[in-house]
Amino acid sequence: MDTPTLQLRTPYLVFVGDESRTTYAKTGKGVADWRPELCAGQLRLSADAADLGLSDMTIAEAKQAGVGSLIVGTALVGGSVPDNWLTTLCEAAASGMDIVAGLHTRLDSIERLRIAADAGGSRLVDIRIPPPGIPVASGKKRSGKRLLTVGTDCALGKKYTALQLERDMRAQGMDADFRASGQTGIMIAGSGVPIDCVVADFISGAAEVLSPDNDPDHWDVIEGQGGIFHPGYAAVSHGLLIGSQPDAFVVCHAAGRTHIEGWEGYSLATIGEVIERTVAIGSLTNPQIRCIGISVNTLSVPSEERDEYLAELSSKYDLPCVDPLVTGTAAITRELS
Amino acid sequence: MDTPTLQLRTPYLVFVGDESRTTYAKTGKGVADWRPELCAGQLRLSADAADLGLSDMTIAEAKQAGVGSLIVGTALVGGSVPDNWLTTLCEAAASGMDIVAGLHTRLDSIERLRIAADAGGSRLVDIRIPPPGIPVASGKKRSGKRLLTVGTDCALGKKYTALQLERDMRAQGMDADFRASGQTGIMIAGSGVPIDCVVADFISGAAEVLSPDNDPDHWDVIEGQGGIFHPGYAAVSHGLLIGSQPDAFVVCHAAGRTHIEGWEGYSLATIGEVIERTVAIGSLTNPQIRCIGISVNTLSVPSEERDEYLAELSSKYDLPCVDPLVTGTAAITRELS
Numbered sequence: 001m002d003t004p005t006l007q008l009r010t011p012y013l014v015f016v017g018d019e020s021r022t023t024y025a026k027t028g029k030g031v032a033d034w035r036p037e038l039c040a041g042q043l044r045l046s047a048d049a050a051d052l053g054l055s056d057m058t059i060a061e062a063k064q065a066g067v068g069s070l071i072v073g074t075a076l077v078g079g080s081v082p083d084n085w086l087t088t089l090c091e092a093a094a095s096g097m098d099i100v101a102g103l104h105t106r107l108d109s110i111e112r113l114r115i116a117a118d119a120g121g122s123r124l125v126d127i128r129i130p131p132p133g134i135p136v137a138s139g140k141k142r143s144g145k146r147l148l149t150v151g152t153d154c155a156l157g158k159k160y161t162a163l164q165l166e167r168d169m170r171a172q173g174m175d176a177d178f179r180a181s182g183q184t185g186i187m188i189a190g191s192g193v194p195i196d197c198v199v200a201d202f203i204s205g206a207a208e209v210l211s212p213d214n215d216p217d218h219w220d221v222i223e224g225q226g227g228i229f230h231p232g233y234a235a236v237s238h239g240l241l242i243g244s245q246p247d248a249f250v251v252c253h254a255a256g257r258t259h260i261e262g263w264e265g266y267s268l269a270t271i272g273e274v275i276e277r278t279v280a281i282g283s284l285t286n287p288q289i290r291c292i293g294i295s296v297n298t299l300s301v302p303s304e305e306r307d308e309y310l311a312e313l314s315s316k317y318d319l320p321c322v323d324p325l326v327t328g329t330a331a332i333t334r335e336l337s
Numbered sequence: 338m339d340t341p342t343l344q345l346r347t348p349y350l351v352f353v354g355d356e357s358r359t360t361y362a363k364t365g366k367g368v369a370d371w372r373p374e375l376c377a378g379q380l381r382l383s384a385d386a387a388d389l390g391l392s393d394m395t396i397a398e399a400k401q402a403g404v405g406s407l408i409v410g411t412a413l414v415g416g417s418v419p420d421n422w423l424t425t426l427c428e429a430a431a432s433g434m435d436i437v438a439g440l441h442t443r444l445d446s447i448e449r450l451r452i453a454a455d456a457g458g459s460r461l462v463d464i465r466i467p468p469p470g471i472p473v474a475s476g477k478k479r480s481g482k483r484l485l486t487v488g489t490d491c492a493l494g495k496k497y498t499a500l501q502l503e504r505d506m507r508a509q510g511m512d513a514d515f516r517a518s519g520q521t522g523i524m525i526a527g528s529g530v531p532i533d534c535v536v537a538d539f540i541s542g543a544a545e546v547l548s549p550d551n552d553p554d555h556w557d558v559i560e561g562q563g564g565i566f567h568p569g570y571a572a573v574s575h576g577l578l579i580g581s582q583p584d585a586f587v588v589c590h591a592a593g594r595t596h597i598e599g600w601e602g603y604s605l606a607t608i609g610e611v612i613e614r615t616v617a618i619g620s621l622t623n624p625q626i627r628c629i630g631i632s633v634n635t636l637s638v639p640s641e642e643r644d645e646y647l648a649e650l651s652s653k654y655d656l657p658c659v660d661p662l663v664t665g666t667a668a669i670t671r672e673l674s
Contacts, residue, residue, distance in 0.1 A: 235576025
């Protein structure tokens with residue numbers, strides 16, 4: 001593909017470092033859970049580091065197994081890359097593996113790593129840096145079909161909803177591909193564009209590049225970002241929406257959430273308001289846009305009340321309503337095939 | 338001001354080069370027309386270069402006159418910076434003047450110029466590069482009042498409408514400041530943020546920085562960008578809108594324009610649709626937002642029909658309706674004081 005998207009070399013060696021807290025290793029966990037077939041193994045620097053359920057491997061073993069990229073699967077909260085990490089990353093780079101990360105420190109700003117990558121002929125892929133050549137959006141209709149996940153807020157399951165939709169569509173025999181617009185998503189998919197890192201004028205163009213022309217029956221299932229009523233990130237959501245030209249969208253929500261997380265004084269818009277605004281804005285580039293379902297993270301709902309909660313929501317909006325990680329999304333995807 | 342906005346050193350020497358076509362020198366013309374008090378003079382490399390109505394000056398004379406910046410007031414269509422330009426820019430930089438430009442070639446990528454600037458202790462200010470430190474928008478209400486110009490399309494007078502509004506508000510004794518969100522605007526104002534060059538996640542944060550807390554009766558008159566129904570740039574318009582938190586907005590339009598210029602198949606939204614959508618989106622961060630007028634470029638309307646055209650539009654939307662460069666904007670600003 002010669003479009004300006006990031007393209008990662010697979011299979012992966014997932015680097016966990018010495019991170020023992022699974023919540024901080026959630027990028028690696030996401031990759032291992034959703035794309036085990038892309039993961040040759042994991043590399044842990046200490047015995048109590050999080051176990052992603054992959055085979056433990058050394059760099060030499062990974063090299064032997066034909067690994068294309070070492071991907072950093074843990075968050076590094078502040079500060080610089082620790083020395084013991086660097087030694088391993090340099091060894092991998094020098095052996096010819098690409099190093100893939102989305103840390104605050106740019107990989108190519110670390111001289112030791114740059115030298116190792118030069119020696120090994122490998123790439124330092126910073127997934128927070130968009131590929132060059134992203135155009136301004138043309139607004140031209142593309143062939144194939146598109147589904148976008150949108151949300152009442154950030155961080156409530158837009159990525160995992162899209163992945164589960166892809167899984168269920170494929171299980172139904174549909175031709176579907178997850179399209180990643182964020183960092184973890186890009187590692188999972190092996191390609192994508194970090195849409196929130198693109199220069200403002202090119203947001204919608206990046207979304208166009210992310211889901212190019214395709215077969216008439218092919219579905220791109222696009223990972224949403226932000227929230228159309230979010231005081232910080234609505235512009236990103238708007239650009240992604242009109243560039244994606246979705247035929248269908250699914251609204252993601254977290255049960256019990258009442259406010260935009262981290263933005264004091266901002267109540268959450270209702271699911272109905274999100275549907276209405278998404279249709280209003282999305283109609284610009286695709287007048288056929290429609291909401292086909294609701295996806296709720298029901299972690300906060302007692303399990304014995306979950307079915308009733310989902311049924312009530314479904315009846316209120318006359319749409320299939322799922323918890324993607326509990327019920328799957330087949331109730332939504334059934335309507336599409 | 339320690340907020341992350343670009344700040345230019347005045348007064349200016351406006352560099353015209355050897356550009357004889359006034360349309361290509363419109364940046365310099367804009368600065369000379371709207372801020373003559375900031376312009377010490379112009380520098381033309383040939384006798385037939387466009388005359389901006391300023392005193393001709395050499396670099397030595399400009400230095401003598403205390404010029405702070407040489408600003409490149411002409412567009413350079415493609416290609417690299419010509420040698421005869423560079424000689425002059427280097428002379429200015431070496432003498433201690435900042436060089437300010439928004440060319441496709443980054444100023445700091447030209448070694449000769451970098452050396453001259455180092456020698457002169459001057460800055461190379463590329464107004465397409467946002468200042469560092471722009472935050473994600475907080476959505477917190479700021480003190481003071483704000484007016485934003487929005488448009489049915491790009492390139493139809495949002496900047497000049499904002500400048501005329503500032504002029505008329507000041508003439509009425511109001512405390513008002515033009516806030517520049519684009520390149521020419523920044524040169525005119527001497528400060529600002531190039532909002533379309535900011536990384537996506539920070540668009541609304543850039544807008545917040547652009548119009549910080551102010552006195553209760555102070556008006557920021559903010560230069561709009563793009564158009565909320567524009568298939569390429571709507572995301573920028575959305576981010577600027579919610580970050581600006583405008584109390585009031587003016588819709589800009591070009592008489593006779595029926596389609597988004599350069600985007601085939603996209604009809605222009607009506608002024609009524611733009612008002613409705615702007616209120617819907619802007620209400621997120623300022624529920625008081627309202628449209629206070631319409632500003633039309635009536636160049637395409639025969640002058641004897643202009644008054645009737647404006648009167649009809651005014652009656653249709655029950656709003657004052659002006660051509661800012663012909664009638665001024667006092668019909669709008671009167672309502673505010």
